[in-house]
Amino acid sequence: MKVAAVIPAAGFGHRLRSSVPKPFIRIAGKPLLAHTLLNLQSAFSFADTVVATAPRLVRRTLVLLKECGLDRKVRVVGGGRTRAESVRNAVFRVSPSCEWILVHDAARPLVDPSLVARLLKAAKSSGAALCALPATATVKDVKTGRVRGTLDRRNIFLAQTPQVFRKKFLLERYQKLGKKALRATDEAALFDGSRVRTAVVNGEVRNIKITTPDDLRLFQFYLNGKR
Numbered sequence: 512m513k514v515a516a517v518i519p520a521a522g523f524g525h526r527l528r529s530s531v532p533k534p535f536i537r538i539a540g541k542p543l544l545a546h547t548l549l550n551l552q553s554a555f556s557f558a559d560t561v562v563a564t565a566p567r568l569v570r571r572t573l574v575l576l577k578e579c580g581l582d583r584k585v586r587v588v589g590g591g592r593t594r595a596e597s598v599r600n601a602v603f604r605v606s607p608s609c610e611w612i613l614v615h616d617a618a619r620p621l622v623d624p625s626l627v628a629r630l631l632k633a634a635k636s637s638g639a640a641l642c643a644l645p646a647t648a649t650v651k652d653v654k655t656g657r658v659r660g661t662l663d664r665r666n667i668f669l670a671q672t673p674q675v676f677r678k679k680f681l682l683e684r685y686q687k688l689g690k691k692a693l694r695a696t697d698e699a700a701l702f703d704g705s706r707v708r709t710a711v712v713n714g715e716v717r718n719i720k721i722t723t724p725d726d727l728r729l730f731q732f733y734l735n736g737k738r
Contacts, residue, residue: 521594
């Protein structure tokens with residue numbers, strides 16, 4: 512199974528209230544992007560790894576990779592104006608020999624090898640797979656500050672990354688959806704209403720996405736627990 516890892520890392524992390532772009536924020540001596548890449552590299556032997564970063568940060572990202580000893584294993588491309596565009600740019604640069612694409616957010620540094628293994632296994636049978644957490648709270652349908660109804664939380668799942676797709680299927684969806692694909696908040700959304708039924712595997716609570724200062728503190732807590 513020849514798999515390419517695609518990592519969107521073009522976000523600036525304004526909600527972190529940091530003057531440093533999110534991928535370069537240092538935690539425990541390493542940039543956030545390095546934590547994510549090193550954990551991914553230990554989870555699976557990827558045939559190709561492509562990071563999509565803001566065009567003006569490509570050179571800085573290359574320096575980061577060299578600093579962490581990843582410069583020979585990871586390639587960098589310029590991202591787009593949205594996360595979806597950044598992923599698409601990277602997918603089109605993946606090695607032709609790769610038949611599968613694993614997409615993982617640079618801001619999820621605690622990706623676990625067992626989760627990657629379960630996703631790859633699920634994707635092999637369905638063509639697409641994502642990890643997600645079942646909703647545990649009561650879920651309300653709200654519009655303009657008013658509740659319209661209560662949703663059945665048994666059918667509500669909170670999507671995470673990694674997400675895995677057969678490359679052929681992903682390229683077909685890009686072609687069919689055109690510019691609409693650039694508005695998707697994750698790649699699994701590209702398959703909504705298609706013949707490909709995306710498989711769902713249980714996500715992990717520790718697989719947090721770094722978005723706010725509280726997330727950074729939680730990440731540091733988890734790191735301290737590993738030591």
